[in-house]
Amino acid sequence: MKVVKIFTFDSSHLLDGHDGKCKNLHGHTYKLEVEVSGELIESGPKEGMVLDFGDLKKIVQREIIDKMDHAFLYNRLNERERSIAQMLEGWSMKTYPLEQRTTAEVMSKHIFHVLKAHQLPVTRVRLWETPTSYSEYEPNVG
Numbered sequence: 001m002k003v004v005k006i007f008t009f010d011s012s013h014l015l016d017g018h019d020g021k022c023k024n025l026h027g028h029t030y031k032l033e034v035e036v037s038g039e040l041i042e043s044g045p046k047e048g049m050v051l052d053f054g055d056l057k058k059i060v061q062r063e064i065i066d067k068m069d070h071a072f073l074y075n076r077l078n079e080r081e082r083s084i085a086q087m088l089e090g091w092s093m094k095t096y097p098l099e100q101r102t103t104a105e106v107m108s109k110h111i112f113h114v115l116k117a118h119q120l121p122v123t124r125v126r127l128w129e130t131p132t133s134y135s136e137y138e139p140n141v142g
């Protein structure tokens, strides 16, 4: 069985070196879909559930949304993006580092691994960057 919960968060980023408009600082209202899979719990307060939607929400909220929402997402290994982040941090503004470019592909994979590391039985993460563009990370599929 699978259950999916959907979240939204707003972040800014840029893709340094991009050959189009995305080299500029801009923002997205990201839509995040988190899928978890497992057998149904057989008895007790969570009977008939894979995972209580409320428990799923608490983990994603704490580990992803609270950290990425209204943050500047940046590639820690890119000098220009790191300089912007350092300037913002100097003004106590929120930033969130990744180890690669902040594309939807990199972010969906990163979010998957963060949630997995927090013991969530996540099987798929779909991240919408715009209403018409998403990336999906599902490790067993490639």
Ligand SMILES: Nc1nc2c(c(=O)[nH]1)N=C([C@H](O)[C@H](O)COP(=O)(O)OP(=O)(O)OP(=O)(O)O)CN2
Pocket (backbone or CB within 6 Å): 015, 022, 026, 102, 103, 104, 105, 129, 130, 131, 132, 133
């Ligand atoms: N494969 C990817 N391509 C692009 C990414 C990405 O993460 N993965 N990201 C960008 C930019 O961040 C850009 O903000 C999004 O580009 P685009 O879809 O062109 O933006 P629009 O506002 O034009 O989207 P619409 O939904 O079509 O209005 C670029 N490419």
Ligand SMILES: [Zn+2]
Pocket (backbone or CB within 6 Å): 013, 022, 026, 027, 028, 129
């Ligand atoms: Zn973008």
